[in-house]
Amino acid sequence: MQRxxxxxxxxxxxxxxVLVVGFLGLGWWQVTRAAQGNALSFGYAIEWPVFAGFVVFVWWREVRHALRAAPGPSTAPPPSAAADPEPVTTTPAVRRPVRAVRVPAAPLDGAxxxxxxxxxxYxxxxxxxxxxxxxxxxG
Structure with a gap:
């Protein structure tokens, strides 16, 4: 948890x-405006708490991601050169684009x-x- x-x-x-408190406060403000007769504020009264819920969702997801990605103690034995004589090749994350040569198509019949x-x-x-x-x- 120190991470x-x-x-x-x-x-x-x-x-x-701060964002959750602010969004919930704005939601409550819209509820009070809707109670005064502003019909459009009913939609905003629902929207602001949804924003607050989204902030909590993203924060919780990031916390879980940080806890899962943390390096733990390795139980695997250290790799030795004699055990695996072939080097391991990894696929690069970014590949080079494929270049295609544009050749004009042959004319069709009646062209x-x-x-x-x-x-x-032209x-x-x-x-x-x-x-x-x-x-x-x-031309």
């Missing part, structure tokens, strides 16, 4: 308490249409000149 009393965790605990050919030339020009506007097309 949860570091300066960073104390700030988290205080922030959780000898003049308008289609002109449109394809698209090829736009692809070759990425910074230009369509109005700059010389």
């Amino acid at each position: 949860l009393w570091t300066p960073a965790w104390i700030v988290r605990h205080v922030a959780m308490v 000898d249409d003049g308008e289609l050919a002109a449109y394809n030339r 698209l090829s020009w736009l692809n070759a000149n990425p910074g230009s506007r369509p109005g700059d097309y010389p």
Whole structure:
């Protein structure tokens, strides 16, 4: 439990308490406004306690995560070089992107249409000149 009393965790605990008290206070304020006849405040009177519950949920989840991820005493024997002669390779967390070469597709049957050919030339020009506007097309 000492892991949860570091300066960073104390700030988290205080922030959780301040947010929950603030959200519940805002919820109570909306209840009093709704009692005075403001119909919209009924929705907010429900919303603020939900926010407070979400803060408690996230705080509890982070506490559980910190307690589970804590290093404990290791019961496994130390690895020896003779027991495992092959090095263990790990998969990198970030992989290099795959580069795909773009090759224009072969024309289909009946693609000898003049308008289609002109449109394809226009698209090829736009692809070759990425910074230009369509109005700059010389054709």
